[in-house]
Amino acid sequence: VTAPPARPVVVLDAMGGDDAPHSVVAGAVLAAADGIQVVLVGAHDPVTAALEAAGGPPLPVVDAAESIGMGEEAAVAVRAKRDASIRVAVRLVAEHLERQEPVALVSAGSTGATLAAVLLDLGRVGGVRRPVIGAVLPPVVAGHGVVLVDAGASPDVQPEAIVASARMGVAYAQVRGVDAPRVGLLNVGEEPGKGNALARAAHEALAGTAGFVGNVEPGVVLGGGVDVVVTDGFTGNVFLKTVEAVAARAGEAGSERRPGAAVLLGAAADVLVAHGAAGPEEIRAALRTAETVARGGLARQITARLGGPDRDRVRS
Amino acid sequence: VTAPPARPVVVLDAMGGDDAPHSVVAGAVLAAADGIQVVLVGAHDPVTAALEAAGGPPLPVVDAAESIGMGEEAAVAVRAKRDASIRVAVRLVAEHLERQEPVALVSAGSTGATLAAVLLDLGRVGGVRRPVIGAVLPPVVAGHGVVLVDAGASPDVQPEAIVASARMGVAYAQVRGVDAPRVGLLNVGEEPGKGNALARAAHEALAGTAGFVGNVEPGVVLGGGVDVVVTDGFTGNVFLKTVEAVAARAGEAGSERRPGAAVLLGAAADVLVAHGAAGPEEIRAALRTAETVARGGLARQITARLGGPDRDRVRS
Numbered sequence: 001v002t003a004p005p006a007r008p009v010v011v012l013d014a015m016g017g018d019d020a021p022h023s024v025v026a027g028a029v030l031a032a033a034d035g036i037q038v039v040l041v042g043a044h045d046p047v048t049a050a051l052e053a054a055g056g057p058p059l060p061v062v063d064a065a066e067s068i069g070m071g072e073e074a075a076v077a078v079r080a081k082r083d084a085s086i087r088v089a090v091r092l093v094a095e096h097l098e099r100q101e102p103v104a105l106v107s108a109g110s111t112g113a114t115l116a117a118v119l120l121d122l123g124r125v126g127g128v129r130r131p132v133i134g135a136v137l138p139p140v141v142a143g144h145g146v147v148l149v150d151a152g153a154s155p156d157v158q159p160e161a162i163v164a165s166a167r168m169g170v171a172y173a174q175v176r177g178v179d180a181p182r183v184g185l186l187n188v189g190e191e192p193g194k195g196n197a198l199a200r201a202a203h204e205a206l207a208g209t210a211g212f213v214g215n216v217e218p219g220v221v222l223g224g225g226v227d228v229v230v231t232d233g234f235t236g237n238v239f240l241k242t243v244e245a246v247a248a249r250a251g252e253a254g255s256e257r258r259p260g261a262a263v264l265l266g267a268a269a270d271v272l273v274a275h276g277a278a279g280p281e282e283i284r285a286a287l288r289t290a291e292t293v294a295r296g297g298l299a300r301q302i303t304a305r306l307g308g309p310d311r312d313r314v315r316s
Numbered sequence: 317v318t319a320p321p322a323r324p325v326v327v328l329d330a331m332g333g334d335d336a337p338h339s340v341v342a343g344a345v346l347a348a349a350d351g352i353q354v355v356l357v358g359a360h361d362p363v364t365a366a367l368e369a370a371g372g373p374p375l376p377v378v379d380a381a382e383s384i385g386m387g388e389e390a391a392v393a394v395r396a397k398r399d400a401s402i403r404v405a406v407r408l409v410a411e412h413l414e415r416q417e418p419v420a421l422v423s424a425g426s427t428g429a430t431l432a433a434v435l436l437d438l439g440r441v442g443g444v445r446r447p448v449i450g451a452v453l454p455p456v457v458a459g460h461g462v463v464l465v466d467a468g469a470s471p472d473v474q475p476e477a478i479v480a481s482a483r484m485g486v487a488y489a490q491v492r493g494v495d496a497p498r499v500g501l502l503n504v505g506e507e508p509g510k511g512n513a514l515a516r517a518a519h520e521a522l523a524g525t526a527g528f529v530g531n532v533e534p535g536v537v538l539g540g541g542v543d544v545v546v547t548d549g550f551t552g553n554v555f556l557k558t559v560e561a562v563a564a565r566a567g568e569a570g571s572e573r574r575p576g577a578a579v580l581l582g583a584a585a586d587v588l589v590a591h592g593a594a595g596p597e598e599i600r601a602a603l604r605t606a607e608t609v610a611r612g613g614l615a616r617q618i619t620a621r622l623g624g625p626d627r628d629r630v631r632s
Contacts, residue, residue, distance in 0.1 A: 155512035246562035
């Protein structure tokens, strides 16, 4: 008889976010009440004070001497500050990973800072040149949420990166409960010759990829015609921001339209980025999503499908 | 004392559109009742029959022996069929232009076919490598309509083409009544270094262009923060289709969201493309927009600002 699998630990960068540590810690308190095992990483005194202000239980706090401001140039600041909360948090995740304990990371700080810290202290899945962002589109979209990859991490990519995005997007959709995800390439028409040079080359490269159904126009994506939509990080970010902005202007619900957090696909562990303006309820949702992703073993699945046993880490 | 300027002639390709000639001719009849001077170009018998069915006045019909089907490969079909309605219509426009008579063209046929016919029989403004599409965003956008260039004609462009789009977009916004149009570059963030390689280079190239205010995110565009938004034709078409699709799903008005027609900026004359599915009311709106654009002398203004006196024509 084996013991039931341990509940994942969700490491939270308490210093990342517009209103950190207050909203972030308040969200952690809500998630802890749901039974999620949260570990806070940040400057001891303000984090402890925020915990007391939120009236929560004494959650574990791992001290970090520094933090990254939203105004700093992410890549530079992260390299310079080895003890920044995001780097301490990423190393804590790496330690759990080494011990094969289920773990995930959530940060509402700058995505660039999180990405840089991941590359320095955790590494990528072998075969992935650069992690991409998998985001679930807001519920103006029909049915179950459609997974968008890349929602904004890598603006300039080769067609092969879009194939990797498709395979990682399929893994993410499966963790979300879709058995055989259908994958579409975001484009301006359905015919194979449509689009710009990158889209035409990506369409060719995607042939034979599991679940690939061809080009899809925005209306088809929004109608739920696919489970995963892939594109480069520039087009994907414009698409996501346009969907959010039109939905907001058309009077769709506010906080409802952000499904917790997006996943950094291709990182060696399950890493989620929440919006900088996330309030306590959105942080709670992000922590819940992180636990679900860690339970599903998303990064492990992606490693098994795309990478070798040795993960690829940038040396600092 | 000079005579009042002649009312522009609006040449309409009666054979272009999903339901041509019926919806197209019915729209012409509505516009003629508004006082617009429409000339129909198409196969004599079906166009005359459609005119009778629409119960309209006997509008002038210029016979064209051939037409281009929506399923045909546009560039090939247009080259092969010298007497296709779109080519006869474009040559009629060129004749008016030679005589310096105010004129515009409307087609609800394939944009690719219209573009090909323009390049063969009419030509571009000197200094414009390839015409682009200027479209007015649907009214989910705040205030006056924002002009989007390029809405889909040229998916792969150099930064200089985006500068030309900005200058042509400004001319279009001015013809629409905006005195000093503000121009933004569609991007994923406001800082100059944001975006993909093309967006970063376009931002640099746009420095010093009249009205340029910098990068704009989709939410700023939709909030009416600029009068003109420029981008490449791939991103622009994804953006436009996403705005339309979300607005439709969020229950915005149907036909109201298409503002008549889009303008082929950089053509030597005022050429407008309407949606293939346009019904009579949308054709009427397109003809009205065409008359406004021709009254404002948009192509003439663009030629004065961007081109030399000799326009550039592809030889057939």
